[in-house]
Amino acid sequence: MGTNSAGLQPDYSDQEALSQAFAALSLRCVECAALYAGVEKQPRYRCECGGVLDVETTFQLPWPQEMSLQEGYNALASAENDLMPLAGAGWRQLFDERAARPPIWPVGGGSILLDYSGVWRYRELILPLPPAMIVSRPEGNTGLYPVGIENCGDGRDGHQRIGQFAGVERLFLKHEGENPSGSFKDRGMTVGVSMAKASGARAVACASTGNTSASLASYAAQVGLPCFVFLPAGNVAAGKLAQTLAYGATTISIDGDFDDAMRLVEQACNELGVYLLNSLNPYRIEGQKAIGFELLQQLDWQAPDWLVLPAGNLGNTSAIGKAFLQAHQLGLIGHLPRIASIQASGANPFYRSYMNAFTSRISVQAHTVATAIKIGNPVSYTRARRVIEQTNGIVEEVRDDEILAAKSVIDRAGIGCEPASAATLAGMRKLVERGIIKRDERVVGILTGHLLKDSVTGIPQQPQNAAVAANIDAVRKLLHGFL
Numbered sequence: 001m002g003t004n005s006a007g008l009q010p011d012y013s014d015q016e017a018l019s020q021a022f023a024a025l026s027l028r029c030v031e032c033a034a035l036y037a038g039v040e041k042q043p044r045y046r047c048e049c050g051g052v053l054d055v056e057t058t059f060q061l062p063w064p065q066e067m068s069l070q071e072g073y074n075a076l077a078s079a080e081n082d083l084m085p086l087a088g089a090g091w092r093q094l095f096d097e098r099a100a101r102p103p104i105w106p107v108g109g110g111s112i113l114l115d116y117s118g119v120w121r122y123r124e125l126i127l128p129l130p131p132a133m134i135v136s137r138p139e140g141n142t143g144l145y146p147v148g149i150e151n152c153g154d155g156r157d158g159h160q161r162i163g164q165f166a167g168v169e170r171l172f173l174k175h176e177g178e179n180p181s182g183s184f185k186d187r188g189m190t191v192g193v194s195m196a197k198a199s200g201a202r203a204v205a206c207a208s209t210g211n212t213s214a215s216l217a218s219y220a221a222q223v224g225l226p227c228f229v230f231l232p233a234g235n236v237a238a239g240k241l242a243q244t245l246a247y248g249a250t251t252i253s254i255d256g257d258f259d260d261a262m263r264l265v266e267q268a269c270n271e272l273g274v275y276l277l278n279s280l281n282p283y284r285i286e287g288q289k290a291i292g293f294e295l296l297q298q299l300d301w302q303a304p305d306w307l308v309l310p311a312g313n314l315g316n317t318s319a320i321g322k323a324f325l326q327a328h329q330l331g332l333i334g335h336l337p338r339i340a341s342i343q344a345s346g347a348n349p350f351y352r353s354y355m356n357a358f359t360s361r362i363s364v365q366a367h368t369v370a371t372a373i374k375i376g377n378p379v380s381y382t383r384a385r386r387v388i389e390q391t392n393g394i395v396e397e398v399r400d401d402e403i404l405a406a407k408s409v410i411d412r413a414g415i416g417c418e419p420a421s422a423a424t425l426a427g428m429r430k431l432v433e434r435g436i437i438k439r440d441e442r443v444v445g446i447l448t449g450h451l452l453k454d455s456v457t458g459i460p461q462q463p464q465n466a467a468v469a470a471n472i473d474a475v476r477k478l479l480h481g482f483l
């Protein structure tokens, strides 16, 4: 076992804690319910039947579950909102105390660093790894922007235009582009790379439309693990490719699309004993659940009515849905939000299957300007289908021109996002127009990636030869034209 992110050598008690942690985990096939050990000598990504796997473990508060007087009072006082279930009081108290601690970097590593991560703050609900084994930047703590017609705050015209565009009074956008590598992938990667390291992987790999590769390359570099990324040639936005190369990953450009790259990386990893870190790896999903926990905490555990997000390989739909279901079961929240997954109409296999009432699983040849979600055969199809069914959710599709119109509204509000993220707002607008999301319901939309990931698509470009002569007369004349 090598060093961890804080440069600490895991000691004997870490090894014991690790064995205990591994023993507490198991993997269940989402197709046939077969059960496997959580960690095997050769990492397992699929069931013998071909189905994908889901992590199962039991959750335990680090102290006996009893409610503080303050929590009891708060629970009763919140009657005008959601009645907060008393069962979840201990969990809310635990996470709120951790979030309230100042983010002071500890000299010797340890739990303060973990509390500041927007993933490991919820560690009992994520993965029971010994702290010394955790690889973290840290990640999460992303902004939640109030941008609805009613809740945007006085004088915030730019933000209010987002609410007007969607037709929603109380709307929040959670910007996962504010993670360390600029996308939500870091939440899954901190868990995935920690598992890779803890289980002794010699190298890591993924297929990617760009964000997964940037994130994996960053976390692998942190611990010095060789990293191989399989990219669909010519279909990765420049910002993501630049990150991946700068962080030192080896890129393998596949003369095919993402689905080809995905098929090949899975085969190569199984044959060569390289640790696979696409969301096929169930531990990535556990990390991405933290998007759900963090946004619920930012809303003081008052669950929204709807959660809207873009959908490609369907890892995020699966993860956030799982987080909401677990939060509801534990009594962290009083009701289950409905989930709306939005696909580009040229890359819509999940939408088509949904329109079939999920009677058959459909694949397509994907085409969309939103390259992050240009995926025709999503790996997490079954996990995500279950989430849509369990949350009384919905799948919608939006055209590329609708995605770009929504992106322009988000960009001009000063928030900005990459094209795939804007599918959230485009889809929300469509669902409001269709009367499915009601104007007065509380809605949270996820922006998945940072504006600078793709600095071309849907962004006005500077005209060629636009330079103005370097004298005040020329500048004055130009500005008069605008003022």
Ligand code: F0G
Pocket (backbone or CB within 6 Å): 183, 185, 207, 208, 209, 210, 211, 212, 213, 279, 310, 311, 312, 313, 314, 315, 316, 317, 372, 373, 418, 420, 421, 448, 449
């Ligand atoms: N938004 C962005 C910015 C993405 O990068 C992705 C996926 C999605 C949405 C879709 O999320 O796959 O969980 O449904 N990007 C992957 C990648 C495929 O390789 O970076 P999903």
